[in-house]
Amino acid sequence: MAIFMITLPLLGAVLVSIVGYLKPHWLPWGALVPLLASGVLGCMLIGRIPSDGYISYHLGNWSVPLGIELRVDYLALFLMLLICALGLLALIFSRRYIVKEVSAGRMTAYYVLILLLSGGLMGFVASGDIFNLFVFMEIVALSSYGLVAISANSRAVRAALRYLLMGAPASIIILLGIALLYMATGSLNMAELAGRIGQSGYREILIASFVLFVVGFGVKAALFPLHLWLPDAHSIAPSPVSALLSGLVVEVSIFGILRIAYSVFTPHVGNLTSATSNALAVLAAAGVIFGGVMALLQKDLKLMLAYSTISHVGYIFLGLTAFNAEGLTGAMYHMLDHGLAKACMFLCAGSFIYIKGFRRIEDLKGAWRQMPWTCFAFGLAAFSLVGIPPTAGFISKWYLILGNVKAGNWVYVVVLLLGSLLGAFYCFRILYYMFFQPGKEGAWTPRPADVPPSMLIPIWILAVATVFFGLFSGLVIPSLLKAAGLLI
Amino acid sequence: MNLSHNYLYAAAMLLFCIGLYNVIVRRNIVKKLIGLNIMETSVFFFYISLGYTRNGVAPVAGAGADPTRMVNPVPQVLVLTGIIVAVGVTALALSMVILLHRKYGTLDTDQIMRMARQEETQAAREEGN
Amino acid sequence: MKRLLALLFVAALAVLLLFLVTKMPSLGDPDNPARQGMATQYLERSPEDTGAQDAVTAVNVNYRGYDTMGKVGIIYCALMGVLAVLGREKRGRIQARLDGARVAPSKIVEVMVRFVIPFIILFSAYVIIHAEISPGGGFQGGAIIGASMIIFTTIFGLQEASRRMPQGLRVPLEGSAIMTFFVLGVLGIAGGGTFLTYAWPRVSTSIQPALANWLSVIVEMAIGIGVGFALISILFAMMREEEDLEPVA
């Protein structure tokens, strides 16, 4: 069933391109169908995964070293459902919004690329074969390059080209890492690799391969010194695309590192990974602070959100490098929380662009008079991003800090708290502008004239979800803790 | 010594570095992309030499070839993927280059950045008014 | 300055990598870890398992068919990315010329191209269909199909080429490979296996291997067509003159 979750969006992409040729105005509806179908399949999968393990699916009925294996555990399923949900909401939001930024001749490509992106992300997450991981990573990468460039003005294409010129070498580096891993072990299946790495005599090659993986995925996930492409790409892309890139693509790249670090180079292999993980933690901490400070300095709303993504990537990495179940759970839950909250905020930014056509933070003064619904949703998401108690952000940060306390990394605990403080500064500044500052004369109509419901509903679903997952974290956390405990 | 024995690996790594240098240093985008392709082919070269066996034959059965003498087919399959990726990325990047050239009339990254900065300051000034 | 820094960085990297090379298993040794394990199994089993003499094709289409589906997806993604940047042409013929590279084709060239193209397509068909026995396969054949059309386009111009291959033809064919993979995957499940088992429901097990062989030939053909047409569409989009497809905002 997991296989259909992955292949239905891919098939759907092809069918949607034909629909786009024959009946262009069916596009927004047609694109929903495959993602809806795979979402339903994902929900049906929830009960079927044994709580202490994973579903393994052998493609083409070939046994493990010969064929490719899909491996869906709770961590993967959790992310796959998040991908379906965010993809669907972004598509619903796009129907009215996207005509503002994308011309008619590119509309088919837009919907097809979103479907390919979601399919690729799900394939990436579910894969149990390290080369298959690479193949789906490339689908994700190529479709995100295309999506960044889709508005086809000079800024967008510049950002996309920059993204490509950093992303493509990163892919090559990962390919080289796979080559070294294969050279030292002679296998491509993750479970088999984990067994063989312990016995392999080629230590230097294994270390080099791990470093290459971290560098490659680090570029894709915008780890601190490798983040240069992110601010432009995430702020210039159309808002639903920014939501997907910030909320999913970056997270899933981190999940790639998680898979490599925990499932392939298991922590049991000894101090093979400890040196690199220490370095990683330092970079992540630097990223938290750097992203926060830069976000504070921005004047452009979407640029600020993009820098805040860099900061939150740092959080998730700090959870991974704690090397215990709490830290890992915190990281996974923070992926969920950041995905929902950041997507919501980017969609809100899209609403401001849709109504007013601007994106500077200063212009938001007094915005709540005209757009109360958007502003309140933005506020909820901002609370979650900062980590105010009833929201999901609080829970995830709690676990992140707990994990780091358990690991004895007090420095990183301080960094996490400092990052939250910075987050509070840059989020509440906007909220202050929105709610408590008088707007310029005539900038806003005194009576509410918000965006149409097809755009408000996705925003509010996301905003409510951040609160929901904060109040009812018991639904997800135990299974995450269990799955994380298995990996450690 | 091992380095001279593994000379194919060494050559692949050397080509990788040449490609990387070109990607970093060249200002012309097309040259950057040529460097990117050199990097990619060097990694493929590495894969294939890693699959080679001494006195090996191509992994095609029939004509009584001996499976124990054949070279490793797995890296070859993986490289096929890599070639596809290389073509795809190059096509996408070149289409972006064409579009950028339409807007700016140059392929030089520094010039493009300069013109872009001018554009932005102008836009900011207009917004200020 | 920047050059010098980059040179130093790359030189340091080169030294590191060359150091790594000295630690690698020696080249061409049959006892390397990479040569053990699944590689030997593939080589020994593939003729019986898949009926393909060429182990590369066997692994590509059969054992790791899911990867190949991903590859087709990558090419499709690249095509859609190009269309996202440059925009799909309006329906009908495409008006275009290559700036500064206009060569007036002589009669001889035209006749020769007309004469050669069928043979190129024949060769690509050979590369695709004969992939089970000899080197070749869908991707290579697809590239050759693309190359033949590229020759046609450069000589006769984009307008003529887009008349021969209208958008309505290309749109479904670009995605044909993914669709074929999906259909065969579902067939595999119906035939008692898992996704992408090459099987047909309700046939006797004795003819199942031969059937699997035929189905993988069909897959190769679909890959060839899909890749070929995707490359052609990319080329058309790149050669086309600009249209005013600026976005609204």
Add this chain to the structure above:
Amino acid sequence: MEPALNTILIVLLVTTAILATLSRDLLAGVIIFSVYGLIMSLMWLRLQAPDLALAEAAMGAGVTTVFFLVTVFKTRGRDQS
């Protein structure tokens, strides 16, 4: 496999890789790059990978070069005018 021939091919590869981006003329660079691809495919043929030699000759050296050439021609015409 005679290492001598391989060494010659490697020297050619490195030379073409360096030359490809050195020349001012983009067209020359692209052509040198396609020569690089063809030498690479020859090298792979010698390493007993005929499938890939075919793929590299068709995709890497063929189709990629055509894409490069289209770009170079399209961008060159504008610079002069």
